[in-house]
Amino acid sequence: MENRPYNFSAGPGVLPLSVLETAKSEMTNWHGSGMSVMEMSHRGKEFLEIFNDAKSRLISLLNIPDTHEVLFMQGGATAQFASVPLNLLGDKKSADYAVTGNFSGLSAKEAKKYGEINIVADLKSENYNRIPRSDELNISENAAYFHYCANNTIYGTAWDYIPETKSVLVCDMSSEMLSKPIDVSKYGLIYAGAQKNMAPAGLTIVIIDKSLLGHEMPITPQVMSYKKMAEKDSMLNTPPCWCIYMLGLVLKWVEENGGVSAMEKLKRERSSIVYKALDESKIFTAPVEKSSRSDMNVRFYTGNDDLDKKFIDGAKMRGLLSVKGHRLTGGMRASLYNAMPIEGAIKLAEYIKEFEVEENA
Numbered sequence: 502m503e504n505r506p507y508n509f510s511a512g513p514g515v516l517p518l519s520v521l522e523t524a525k526s527e528m529t530n531w532h533g534s535g536m537s538v539m540e541m542s543h544r545g546k547e548f549l550e551i552f553n554d555a556k557s558r559l560i561s562l563l564n565i566p567d568t569h570e571v572l573f574m575q576g577g578a579t580a581q582f583a584s585v586p587l588n589l590l591g592d593k594k595s596a597d598y599a600v601t602g603n604f605s606g607l608s609a610k611e612a613k614k615y616g617e618i619n620i621v622a623d624l625k626s627e628n629y630n631r632i633p634r635s636d637e638l639n640i641s642e643n644a645a646y647f648h649y650c651a652n653n654t655i656y657g658t659a660w661d662y663i664p665e666t667k668s669v670l671v672c673d674m675s676s677e678m679l680s681k682p683i684d685v686s687k688y689g690l691i692y693a694g695a696q697k698n699m700a701p702a703g704l705t706i707v708i709i710d711k712s713l714l715g716h717e718m719p720i721t722p723q724v725m726s727y728k729k730m731a732e733k734d735s736m737l738n739t740p741p742c743w744c745i746y747m748l749g750l751v752l753k754w755v756e757e758n759g760g761v762s763a764m765e766k767l768k769r770e771r772s773s774i775v776y777k778a779l780d781e782s783k784i785f786t787a788p789v790e791k792s793s794r795s796d797m798n799v800r801f802y803t804g805n806d807d808l809d810k811k812f813i814d815g816a817k818m819r820g821l822l823s824v825k826g827h828r829l830t831g832g833m834r835a836s837l838y839n840a841m842p843i844e845g846a847i848k849l850a851e852y853i854k855e856f857e858v859e860e861n862a
């Protein structure tokens with residue numbers, strides 16, 4: 502496929518072509534087993550090999566210490582919005598939430614069903630165009646945990662620091678996991694829906710400090726209990742087998758391409774190509790404050806809906822797909838996940854410049 506378009510979708514996002522080709526070649530007969538991965542018993546030896554391979558690759562790529570357990574769960578990041586308070590509120594009854602956009606707002610709203618939630622910051626009045634500084638966080642003394650969203654997929658912002666908290670640090674890393682190294686030891690819990698930067702939709706990765714297991718509320722559904730899932734090595738019920746297989750292929754691809762440090766270098770390179778074109782432009786605006794800019798999701802607009810639409814339609818004709826912004830923000834958004842080739846960012850930057858010349862002509 503020489504002329505594969507560049508897909509800037511925010512999620513489900515682009516996957517490496519070589520991974521898709523491998524999946525295709527193994528589709529009907531995985532490694533001579535005579536079965537597709539979709540047809541295997543999740544307790545059979547073939548699938549257990551796939552499962553253990555994906556899990557150990559994730560542990561080694563992210564350097565996950567023995568203090569932490571990896572869980573493969575379902576229900577997306579959205580199920581975690583409930584699982585987190587159900588499992589972690591414990592006796593404390595309250596938790597801190599930083600609201601920096603849509604998903605962190607939704608996570609706080611869901612958590613309110615289960616306990617007292619302190620909103621430690623909410624920059625809605627600034628259209629979520631930046632991340633709060635550490636001195637703007639009203640951190641409580643007695644919270645069970647502090648929840649934040651590392652990369653705000655819709656607003657195109659990202660935390661450039663790890664907040665210092667008195668309580669357990671919990672982070673939604675859905676749209677940035679595998680894009681850079683993480684100091685896992687700093688976190689009590691990390692979760693990420695796989696469909697942004699890792700695998701197809703249907704799998705959620707949870708990394709939890711083992712010392713936090715076992716404090717769930719009695720009403721916690723067993724599929725949402727981290728303790729139950731850890732005891733059963735994520736096989737309490739049928740796991741999302743195909744997604745775990747795909748994750749394994751993607752992790753192998755990340756390894757072959759230099760690991761998460763190399764991914765971080767590449768993401769900086771991609772995003773700076775696009776931001777540079779936007780910063781030099783007279784008709785496009787990138788509204789996010791520079792220190793809060795996301796490398797994964799680049800948000801921009803012209804300020805004129807018709808012109809934005811013209812840009813989006815023209816992009817599609819050039820094979821630059823899904824650059825339309827989220828309905829909450831309008832304008833454009835280019836998601837630059839791991840599997841986006843550098844050439845995709847270059848092509849987008851070229852189009853930004855050419856569009857401007859055409860419109861000014």
Ligand SMILES: *Cc1c(COP(=O)(O)O)cnc(C)c1O
Pocket residue numbers: 512576577578579580604650652653654673674675676694695697
């Ligand atoms: C997409 C996304 C979610 C929601 O994920 P689902 O898997 O659809 O539930 C939550 N948080 C972030 C940061 C996201 O990008």
